Amino acid sequence: LLLLKLQIHFLMREDQIDYAYFGYGVIRCLFTSKDDVVYLAQVYLNKMLLGQYNSTLGKYVGYTKKTKEIADNLNKNKGFLEHEKKNKEKCRTNIPLVLDILSRPVKPIVRLRLVESADSKHPGLFMCSAYNFYPKQIKLTWLKDGKEATSNVTSTDELPNGNWLYQIHSYIEISSKPGEKISCMVEHASLTEPKVYDWVPITEAGKNKIAVGAAGLLLALVFPIIGVIFYKRKATFLFTNRTPLSYLC
Ligand SMILES: *[C@@H]1O[C@H](CO)[C@@H](O)[C@H](O)[C@H]1NC(C)=O
Numbered sequence: 001l002l003l004l005k006l007q008i009h010f011l012m013r014e015d016q017i018d019y020a021y022f023g024y025g026v027i028r029c030l031f032t033s034k035d036d037v038v039y040l041a042q043v044y045l046n047k048m049l050l051g052q053y054n055s056t057l058g059k060y061v062g063y064t065k066k067t068k069e070i071a072d073n074l075n076k077n078k079g080f081l082e083h084e085k086k087n088k089e090k091c092r093t094n095i096p097l098v099l100d101i102l103s104r105p106v107k108p109i110v111r112l113r114l115v116e117s118a119d120s121k122h123p124g125l126f127m128c129s130a131y132n133f134y135p136k137q138i139k140l141t142w143l144k145d146g147k148e149a150t151s152n153v154t155s156t157d158e159l160p161n162g163n164w165l166y167q168i169h170s171y172i173e174i175s176s177k178p179g180e181k182i183s184c185m186v187e188h189a190s191l192t193e194p195k196v197y198d199w200v201p202i203t204e205a206g207k208n209k210i211a212v213g214a215a216g217l218l219l220a221l222v223f224p225i226i227g228v229i230f231y232k233r234k235a236t237f238l239f240t241n242r243t244p245l246s247y248l249c
């Protein structure tokens with residue numbers, strides 16, 4: 001169900017050998033149910049699992065000739081086995097904490113974008129994305145002037161981010177007349193009621209701002225280029241007998 005990972009990385013370098021080993025140990029508490037855990041202590045080398053202690057088995061297991069020998073010795077050592085049993089109990093004491101985290105929903109961050117503007121041949125393509133939410137269950141609904149729109153909708157699955165949080169993307173191909181409102185409605189355990197996000201078209205004022213911004217960017221790009229041209233011309237002028245004019249021609 002859930003994993004608490006603690007990694008201890010170590011780099012080993014064998015003399016005369018031209019490559020480095022990347023070894024690491026991982027201690028995992030797998031929360032398998034509301035009242036049980038599996039405790040694992042694993043040793044990897046270059047991503048390969050060499051050996052591990054598995055609390056269900058209650059012993060060490062080796063997967064290579066060398067680690068099999070080590071495992072055999074560790075399994076004869078009552079102290080080590082007792083120590084690992086205690087570690088499993090430590091994992092178990094974290095169950096309430098984990099259940100508490102799992103019971104707390106995390107609100108999604110929602111973005112509504114126009115991916116492709118409508119033209120004479122195609123309707124517009126809108127994308128509604130919800131990021132960083134928990135738990136996984138979520139519902140995105142498209143609305144056109146407040147009414148549900150279900151045609152030409154495609155959606156990804158809830159994609160795990162790898163940090164217990166999820167993201168999802170929904171697309172709609174829809175033609176809209178000016179003044180028609182396109183919205184994305186989100187329903188999730190973290191929200192007390194459905195939340196509606198309206199598509200706000202870029203206004204003329206917004207377009208002007210973008211134009212000014214783009215012009216500024218262009219100037220910022222052009223000035224250094226002019227500078228480089230002048231520098232080159234000057235350099236050419238200094239180091240050859242050519243005049244700047246002949247350089248340009
Ligand atoms: C731990 O051991 C149990 C019992 O053999 C097994 O079912 C489980 O898959 C093992 N877990 C891992 C991660 O190897």
Ligand SMILES: *[C@@H]1O[C@H](CO)[C@@H](O)[C@H](O)[C@H]1NC(C)=O
Binds near residue numbers: 123152173174175
């Ligand atoms: C769905 O897409 C098709 C093809 O682009 C289009 O003809 C149709 O009108 C669309 N449906 C809606 C409800 O926009």
